[in-house]
Amino acid sequence: MSRLIPFGRWHPDRENTNATILLMAKNVHPHAAGFAPLPAPATVSGPVGATYVTQTNGDPIQTVNGADVVLGEGGADGTVAGIVSYLDKEGNTTSFAGTETKLWKIDSDGNWNDISRLSGGAYSTTRGSRWRFAEFGDYIIATNYVDEVQYYDVTSSTNWADLSGSPPKARYITVVRDFVVLGNLTGDNNKLHWSAINDATGWSAGTASSDVQFMPDGGPIQGLIGGEVGYVFQRDRVTRMTFVPGSGEIFQFDRVESGRGLFAPDSLVYNGSEAFYYGTDGPYRMSLISGQSQPIGVGKFRDWLVDDIQAGTQALMYGALSPRFNLYALAYVSNDNAFAATPDRMLLYDWTIDEAAVADIDVVAMSKWLTQGVSLDSMDAYGTMDTLPFSLDSPFWKGGAPILSIVGTDSKLAYLSGPNMAATFITADGQVDGQRHLIQSVRPHIDATDLTVEIAARERDGDVIAYADPETMEDTGRVPCWVSGNYFRARVIVPSGSSWTFAKGLDTEHVAQGSR
Numbered sequence: 001m002s003r004l005i006p007f008g009r010w011h012p013d014r015e016n017t018n019a020t021i022l023l024m025a026k027n028v029h030p031h032a033a034g035f036a037p038l039p040a041p042a043t044v045s046g047p048v049g050a051t052y053v054t055q056t057n058g059d060p061i062q063t064v065n066g067a068d069v070v071l072g073e074g075g076a077d078g079t080v081a082g083i084v085s086y087l088d089k090e091g092n093t094t095s096f097a098g099t100e101t102k103l104w105k106i107d108s109d110g111n112w113n114d115i116s117r118l119s120g121g122a123y124s125t126t127r128g129s130r131w132r133f134a135e136f137g138d139y140i141i142a143t144n145y146v147d148e149v150q151y152y153d154v155t156s157s158t159n160w161a162d163l164s165g166s167p168p169k170a171r172y173i174t175v176v177r178d179f180v181v182l183g184n185l186t187g188d189n190n191k192l193h194w195s196a197i198n199d200a201t202g203w204s205a206g207t208a209s210s211d212v213q214f215m216p217d218g219g220p221i222q223g224l225i226g227g228e229v230g231y232v233f234q235r236d237r238v239t240r241m242t243f244v245p246g247s248g249e250i251f252q253f254d255r256v257e258s259g260r261g262l263f264a265p266d267s268l269v270y271n272g273s274e275a276f277y278y279g280t281d282g283p284y285r286m287s288l289i290s291g292q293s294q295p296i297g298v299g300k301f302r303d304w305l306v307d308d309i310q311a312g313t314q315a316l317m318y319g320a321l322s323p324r325f326n327l328y329a330l331a332y333v334s335n336d337n338a339f340a341a342t343p344d345r346m347l348l349y350d351w352t353i354d355e356a357a358v359a360d361i362d363v364v365a366m367s368k369w370l371t372q373g374v375s376l377d378s379m380d381a382y383g384t385m386d387t388l389p390f391s392l393d394s395p396f397w398k399g400g401a402p403i404l405s406i407v408g409t410d411s412k413l414a415y416l417s418g419p420n421m422a423a424t425f426i427t428a429d430g431q432v433d434g435q436r437h438l439i440q441s442v443r444p445h446i447d448a449t450d451l452t453v454e455i456a457a458r459e460r461d462g463d464v465i466a467y468a469d470p471e472t473m474e475d476t477g478r479v480p481c482w483v484s485g486n487y488f489r490a491r492v493i494v495p496s497g498s499s500w501t502f503a504k505g506l507d508t509e510h511v512a513q514g515s516r
Contacts, residue, residue: 004437004508005430005455005490007445010035010357012304013297017461017487019428027421029325029348030355034504035425036325038348038359040496042418045110047411048080048097080407082131085370086140088154093370096140096152097407098131100124103142103150103160106413115152115159123147128315130266134173134226136180136200139163145171145186151200165201168193172265174226176251177243179209181224183232189220192232192241194251209250215239222262223277225270227288233262233277240291256291264317267330269368271321274351276328278317282306283330285351296349301356305347310335316343320366322404322416326352329404331363342409359421362408369405369415422496425503429461429487436513438484443477443507444492448500452493457485467491484513 006018010025028035085095097104097112101122104112116123125131125144133142141163142150149170151163170182170193180195196202197209205211215221218237225231230241230251238257244250260280262268267278275286279293282302286293295302309317313333320329327350331343343363349356406414442453452470470493471479490506 002507002510003430003505004432004439004510005442005488005506006428007425007505009300009355011300013300013302015428017429017431021428022425023428023489024424024426025357026424027359028357028423028425028503029327029359030350030353030357031502032353033502035357035423036502037420037423037494037498037500038357039416040418040421041361041406041408041414041416043410043412043414045106045413046112048104048112048407048413049099049102049411079127080365080411081125081129081144082133082142083365083367083369083405083407083413084133084140085367085405086135086154087370088138092154094140094154095370096133096142097365097413098123098125098142098144100127103131103152110413115157117150117160117162120148120162129171132171132173134175134180136175139200141173141180141200143170143173143182145169145184149173149182163201165195165199165203167195167203172221172224174224174230176226176230176241177228179243181226181230181241183224184221188214190215190218190234192221211250213241213251213253218258218261222265223268225268225275225288227270229288231256231275231286231288231291233268235263236261236280238262238286238291238293254291257293260293264314264319264332266315267317267319269319269321269328271323271328271351276319276321276330276349276351278314278319278330283347283349285328296354297356301347308332308334308345310337310340313340316341318343318363318366320404321368321402322348323368323402324404326350327404329366331361331366361406363406364409364411365407367405369403369413371401371403371415419497420494420500423492423494423503425490425492427490427492427506429489430508431487432512434486436484436486437488437510438513439481439488439508439510441478441480441482441509442490443509444473444479444503445505445507446492446494446500446503448494448498449473450495450498451479452495453479453481454491454493455481455483456489456491457483458487459485461487463487465489478509 006020008020011021082098095106102116105115131144138155140152148162149167150160169186171184178198180200183192185191192213219235223233232239240254241251263280264278283296284293310333318331327348331346334345337344454467454470456465456467
């Protein structure tokens with residue numbers, strides 16, 4: 001066995017004959033050893049916006065986490081427009097979701113409870129807008145741009161309520177040092193307003209260090225990052241805001257990026273000392289220490305990604321982190337999505353090895369999530385040992401374990417903890433010295449036993465690429481092929497639910513042939 005068909009990292013931008021790359025690596029994630037399987041989304045809740053009641057009659061039932069329930073009147077309450085999860089100082093997980101008219105809290109049974117404000121009426125989140133959240137002490141603060149800023153005290157609240165102090169309505173929120181910061185205010189999308197120092201309810205500018213800042217250029221504010229210093233992302237500019245105690249200015253504003261900013265607001269996430277986002281010309285990673293950014297995937301997959309994103313859908317892009325896999329997940333609407341209403345594909349970028357893959361997953365909302373704790377006594381609600389949705393060593397059972405969460409088109413929360421998704425690998429073309437070859441078999445270096453391989457052979461580089469019928473793996477680990485030509489590429493498919501660990505390469509058994 002030797003290698004006639006190349007195999008390598010997913011670098012479609014480097015498509016070339018004999019390039020040791022893959023043109024496609026789908027429904028997998030990059031790994032130091034090659035590629036690893038990607039677990040499918042596994043549902044862990046009922047639909048956000050559904051009312052649950054115990055079955056008392058012959059109504060159709062729905063099973064949620066192993067318990068029989070029926071949907072009450074009302075059904076789903078609009079599109080999910082934001083999810084968030086926090087760990088309080090006692091180590092308890094509190095998780096919320098926002099829809100167009102309500103705010104919800106998930107319980108330990110996976111049901112969503114309406115804990116919207118009790119006065120002021122239903123919320124009016126406009127279609128396409130988002131709920132965004134920030135943690136300040138015991139307060140979780142939420143804003144949707146059109147309603148009064150909301151707060152929930154994790155130590156005492158049973159419902160959300162209007163945050164006192166008359167804070168301005170805003171699209172974005174973060175916490176910088178001891179200040180709550182709101183950006184892109186109603187009526188002025190270039191303005192910031194921050195609270196009084198160490199007081200989320202103090203919003204009188206000029207009092208207790210509360211103040212406003214107008215960003216004179218750079219376009220509308222598109223996102224905020226907090227911490228010891230803050231970063232203000234505009235459409236064409238990134239500015240660092242640094243607290244200056246004792247200064248009449250309160251914050252010092254320094255431009256760190258010009259002519260380039262944040263293009264997709266909800267693509268922005270941060271992890272420790274780095275941020276990830278989709279800029280005006282592609283994805284970026286940014287140091288939160290220096291404030292400098294660098295493009296992701298240049299010469300690898302960046303051009304492919306930009307071309308694959310459906311134009312004009314940047315407002316529907318969502319970013320989130322998967323600490324379990326060291327991934328920045330960027331969900332977007334692909335050109336394969338004729339309806340362009342919901343992201344259907346995501347880039348999976350491993351920031352530790354600077355490599356990526358893609359996955360076909362429908363996404364309505366996405367976030368790094370903290371799992372609810374489940375005891376051995378309450379585990380029965382999730383099924384028997386044979387039907388549990390996760391293995392016993394899964395982070396799901398621990399409570400507070402960070403994991404990537406997804407809300408799909410069914411409005412149900414899901415984790416990437418299900419059976420392995422169907423993986424697809426497509427190689428670049430292989431060719432040797434312009435001579436025809438006969439490939440008799442291939443040996444995939446993938447520890448799966450039920451995969452299939454299809455070989456596309458052609459005489460000329462410009463000929464139509466047509467794959468032969470799929471062939472299965474024999475007991476010897478070989479996959480018989482028997483195809484001849486000048487140029488070869490392979491499509492390898494590992495079916496959904498297959499148990500495997502790594503995909504590392506593909507060897508071929510081939511012999512030279514004469515010219516046609």
